[in-house]
Amino acid sequence: MRATTIHGAFDIRVSDVPDPEILxxxxxxxxxxxxxxxxxxxxxxxxxxxxxxxxxxxxxxVGIVESVGDEVAAVRPGEFVIxxxxxxxxTCRVCRLGIxxxxxxxxxxxxxxxxxxxxxxxxxxxxxxxxxxxxxVATPSVPDxxxxxxxxxxxxxxxxxxxxxVAAGVxxxxxxxxxxxxxxxxxxxxxxxxxxxxxxxxxxxxEPRQALAVEFGATEIVAERGEAGTARVMALTDGLxxxxxxxxxxxxxxxxxxxxxxxxxxxxxYVGVPHVGELPLxxxxxxxxxxxxxxxxxxxxxxxxRDRVLAGEIHPGRVFDLTVxxxxxxxxxxxxxxxxxxxxxxxx
Amino acid sequence: MRATTIHGAFDIRVSDVPDPEILxxxxxxxxxxxxxxxxxxxxxxxxxxxxxxxxxxxxxxVGIVESVGDEVAAVRPGEFVIxxxxxxxxTCRVCRLGIxxxxxxxxxxxxxxxxxxxxxxxxxxxxxxxxxxxxxVATPSVPDxxxxxxxxxxxxxxxxxxxxxVAAGVxxxxxxxxxxxxxxxxxxxxxxxxxxxxxxxxxxxxEPRQALAVEFGATEIVAERGEAGTARVMALTDGLxxxxxxxxxxxxxxxxxxxxxxxxxxxxxYVGVPHVGELPLxxxxxxxxxxxxxxxxxxxxxxxxRDRVLAGEIHPGRVFDLTVxxxxxxxxxxxxxxxxxxxxxxxx
Numbered sequence: 001m002r003a004t005t006i007h008g009a010f011d012i013r014v015s016d017v018p019d020p021e022i023l024x025x026x027x028x029x030x031x032x033x034x035x036x037x038x039x040x041x042x043x044x045x046x047x048x049x050x051x052x053x054x055x056x057x058x059x060x061x062v063g064i065v066e067s068v069g070d071e072v073a074a075v076r077p078g079e080f081v082i083x084x085x086x087x088x089x090x091t092c093r094v095c096r097l098g099i100x101x102x103x104x105x106x107x108x109x110x111x112x113x114x115x116x117x118x119x120x121x122x123x124x125x126x127x128x129x130x131x132x133x134x135x136x137v138a139t140p141s142v143p144d145x146x147x148x149x150x151x152x153x154x155x156x157x158x159x160x161x162x163x164x165x166v167a168a169g170v171x172x173x174x175x176x177x178x179x180x181x182x183x184x185x186x187x188x189x190x191x192x193x194x195x196x197x198x199x200x201x202x203x204x205x206x207e208p209r210q211a212l213a214v215e216f217g218a219t220e221i222v223a224e225r226g227e228a229g230t231a232r233v234m235a236l237t238d239g240l241x242x243x244x245x246x247x248x249x250x251x252x253x254x255x256x257x258x259x260x261x262x263x264x265x266x267x268x269x270y271v272g273v274p275h276v277g278e279l280p281l282x283x284x285x286x287x288x289x290x291x292x293x294x295x296x297x298x299x300x301x302x303x304x305x306r307d308r309v310l311a312g313e314i315h316p317g318r319v320f321d322l323t324v325x326x327x328x329x330x331x332x333x334x335x336x337x338x339x340x341x342x343x344x345x346x347x348x
Numbered sequence: 349m350r351a352t353t354i355h356g357a358f359d360i361r362v363s364d365v366p367d368p369e370i371l372x373x374x375x376x377x378x379x380x381x382x383x384x385x386x387x388x389x390x391x392x393x394x395x396x397x398x399x400x401x402x403x404x405x406x407x408x409x410v411g412i413v414e415s416v417g418d419e420v421a422a423v424r425p426g427e428f429v430i431x432x433x434x435x436x437x438x439t440c441r442v443c444r445l446g447i448x449x450x451x452x453x454x455x456x457x458x459x460x461x462x463x464x465x466x467x468x469x470x471x472x473x474x475x476x477x478x479x480x481x482x483x484x485v486a487t488p489s490v491p492d493x494x495x496x497x498x499x500x501x502x503x504x505x506x507x508x509x510x511x512x513x514v515a516a517g518v519x520x521x522x523x524x525x526x527x528x529x530x531x532x533x534x535x536x537x538x539x540x541x542x543x544x545x546x547x548x549x550x551x552x553x554x555e556p557r558q559a560l561a562v563e564f565g566a567t568e569i570v571a572e573r574g575e576a577g578t579a580r581v582m583a584l585t586d587g588l589x590x591x592x593x594x595x596x597x598x599x600x601x602x603x604x605x606x607x608x609x610x611x612x613x614x615x616x617x618y619v620g621v622p623h624v625g626e627l628p629l630x631x632x633x634x635x636x637x638x639x640x641x642x643x644x645x646x647x648x649x650x651x652x653x654r655d656r657v658l659a660g661e662i663h664p665g666r667v668f669d670l671t672v673x674x675x676x677x678x679x680x681x682x683x684x685x686x687x688x689x690x691x692x693x694x695x696x
Contacts, residue, residue: 093588094612099636102612167638240441264442264450267640274629281622285642288447290515292615292638 002348003124004329006057009047010337012330015054020120020128025069028132030081034152035061035123036320037332037344038085039182040273045333048275056110058123059085060155062148065136066126074133080143081136082306083122083129084299085109085156090134100299106131122155123329125348137302139310149317149345150309153187157343158305158316159298160271161187161248165195166301167293168244168269172196177233177261178218180248181209183319183343184271186216188246190314193217197244201236203229203257209342212318226253230260241266247293252277262289269293320345350696351472352677354405357395358685360678363402368468368476373419376480378429382500383409383471384668385680385692386433387530388621393681396623404458406471407433408503410496413484414474422481428491429484430654431470431477432647433457433504438482448647454479470503471677473696485650487658497665497693498657501535505691506653506664507646508619509535509596513543514649515641516592516617520544525581525609526566528596529557531667531691532619534564536594538662541565545592549584551577551605557690560666574601578608589614595641600625610637617641668693 005015022029035058044051051057065079075081088095088106095103107113110121113130120127129135143151161184170176176197178188181204192200193216201220202213210221222232233242241263247255250272258268259280270293284291308314322341324332325348332344353363370377383406392399399405413427423429436443436454443451455461458469461478468475477483491499509532518524524545526536529552540548541564549568550561558569570580581590589611595603598620606616607628618641632639656662670689672680673696680692 093586097611097613099613102635167636238441263445265445265447265645270633274633276629278626279629281624281627285618285622287450288515288640288642288645290638290640292636292640294633294636297613297636 001125002326004057004121004326005054006044006051007053008051010045012045012333014327014329017124020126022067022069023117023128024130025071026131026133028068028072028075028129028136029066030061030063030083030127030129031066032061032063032122032125032127032348034148035346035348036152037329037336037346038156039184039336041333042337043273045337056118056121056124058121059109060152061122061127062152062155063127064142068132072132075136075138079138081138082151082154082302083127083136084159084302087119087130087135088299089131090299095134098297098300100297101295123326123346125326137306139306143310147309149320150315151306152345153183153316153319154298154302154305154309156298157183157319158187158190159301160184160296162191162301162305163296163298164188164246164248164269164271164293165191166269167271168246168267170195170197170244173198174243175199175237176244176246177201177203177242178246178248179203179254179258179261180272181206181213182248185246185248186212186319186342187316188248189213189216189218190316192246194314201233201242208321215318226257229257233261237263243267244269248272250274250276256280259283259289262287264288267292271296319343323347349473350674351469352405352674353402354392354399355401356399358393360393360681362675362677365472368474370415370417371465371476372478373417374479374481375417376420376423376477376484377414378409378411378431378475378477379414380409380411380470380473380475380696382496383694383696384500385677385684385694386504387532387684389681390685391621393685404466404469404472406469407457408500409470409475410500410503411475412490416480420480423484423486427486429486430499430502430650431475431484432507432650435467435478435483436647437479438647443482446645446648448645449643471674471694473674483647485654487654491658495657497668498663499654500693501531501664501667502646502650502653502657504646505531505667506535506538507649508532508644510539510649510653511644511646512536512594512596512617512619512641513539514617515619516594516615518543518545518592521546522591523547523585524592524594525549525551525590526594526596527551527602527606527609528620529554529561530596533594533596534560534667534690535664536596537561537564537566538664540594542662549581549590556669563666574605577605581609585611591615592617596620598622598624604628607631607637610635612636615640619644667691671695
């Protein structure tokens with residue numbers, strides 16, 4: 001089959017790789033109907049994170065089940081399924097606590113598992129899915145193609161934005177600031193609105209992203225950054241700061257900004273892999289700020305978010321502003337790297 | 349009057365200072381019947397935090413109202429009152445959010461206020477209490493002397509331990525580890541038990557403190573520190589870690605330990621002034637750990653905790669294992685510094 005491989009900084013290729021097969025009775029084989037490029041894929045793409053020469057990449061996909069191992073009971077061939085960006089059993093002690101990203105038996109896509117068996121990346125034609133019963137979430141019937149983008153976001157960005165709002169304890173009547181206008185930040189706006197926030201301040205400098213933030217529920221746009229951005233948010237909150245900050249970037253600048261935006265006793269959710277210097281713990285202590293979040297256990301939220309998408313309540317797929325065939329995935333990486341695209345969908 | 353003053357590292361004296369008077373219509377004058385030395389007083393005592401030569405010190409006290417300014421309505425002369433370790437109006441936007449330590453008009457004891465008027469320290473015979481209506485909490489009648497220690501802890505350590513458990517979201521059925529066996533850590537054990545924790549692991553090396561922790565509700569004692577302590581907690585939790593960690597020390601070692609004890613998705617409350625190096629944010633991210641807390645807004649909890657003390661439900665005053673007259677307060681500092689005493693009560 002054809003699958004995406006990475007060969008160093010800025011060197012993404014589509015390669016012939018072995019067709020995957022059912023290797024364990026708990027495996028399912030999924031034909032990928034849509035995948036995408038993640039902001040976190042840009043770390044190895046940019047050479048900031050190391051990558052293995054020829055390694056698989058991609059961790060977001062939806063598709064049709066082709067075949068299943070003997071012990072798979074929850075999904076059947078022919079079903080449409082959504083994969084969360086990590087795989088796992090969804091039954092161990094840690095999964096039952098809702099932290100499926102720390103599953104005691106799970107792992108990540110595109111890398112060897114605990115027994116050194118390669119698990120496919122998501123950016124390819126097929127994926128062998130380990131622990132399929134725990135990993136995959138099916139839809140009641142094969143959905144219309146028009147819903148593909150919305151459902152594909154549940155693999156990662158919509159669930160990640162949702163987790164950020166959960167981690168920040170967003171509730172009815174809250175004033176919320178969203179730091180970051182990438183796909184996750186935009187999805188966090190959707191989450192904040194659904195959780196009842198009444199003021200949602202989107203920090204965004206880019207006009208198309210501002211427009212999407214407003215469409216998703218943002219009530220205020222702040223284009224300024226740093227001290228000027230903080231001053232604007234303070235002006236919008238009568239000098240108090242916001243109840244909850246959703247930090248959806250993960251850089252030192254964005255995290256430091258997030259901390260300045262919170263009111264005393266405010267809550268900061270963060271979901272971007274942190275590339276952050278020292279946290280200002282003294283400031284956080286004197287102001288009683290709470291920091292929560294981390295790698296999003298999107299599997300926890302998948303059934304609920306699937307139902308909201310199927311009911312037409314949310315349209316997170318609007319974050320895709322570029323669609324390319326698999327053979328052109330290098331262009332998808334380049335477009336996202338150069339910020340020409342918010343998020344790129346890839347059709348194998 | 350006589351009041352405690354600090355003159356440099358390890359130089360605590362009792363000095364003649366001017367008798368306080370009502371200076372503003374919102375002031376009350378309180379005759380201190382009991383005060384105490386705080387773990388945080390040891391920072392300037394040890395010279396780790398700077399102090400002003402001859403500055404006042406102490407921020408925990410209870411007493412009898414002597415007189416009140418014209419605008420004071422909530423407390424009357426002759427009433428017994430408890431003062432939280434910061435003063436404030438309890439009505440501003442921030443106080444109404446429950447973060448009275450960040451009151452828009454309040455401040456700390458023993459230092460000049462925003463208009464450069466000296467506010468007395470707590471370790472003296474009398475205290476001029478600013479914003480008395482918001483600051484002080486009265487009891488329905490003057491309590492028996494036997495209740496003095498319990499009520500005095502509500503000034504700080506009991507409310508601070510309580511805040512730690514609130515910040516860590518302790519709830520019914522939780523497994524909790526308490527790091528620190530000082531007065532705050534011991535009070536945090538009381539809080540965890542009242543909030544429904546079923547396993548409470550007290551990290552303590554000192555036999556008398558271990559005994560008190562058990563009396564307060566600890567179900568397990570772990571005497572080991574560092575990696576050995578973590579291994580013991582892991583063994584007690586089948587390798588999972590605890591739901592909530594109550595970090596009641598504030599050193600780098602204690603904070604790093606706290607982070608290793610939490611299960612994936614676990615919550616860490618912290619209430620000691622942090623003297624901490626860099627937080628392991630990557631670890632916290634991958635394990636979805638939440639960090640909350642800060643300087644405790646004990647005023648928020650005072651009415652409830654007062655009622656629990658008066659009902660005989662809790663006996664946090666057991667943390668006092670030394671009582672001295674005001675003139676001997678230097679010995680109280682020395683005993684706490686040398687860990688001969690958990691906490692010292694001082695009778696003016």
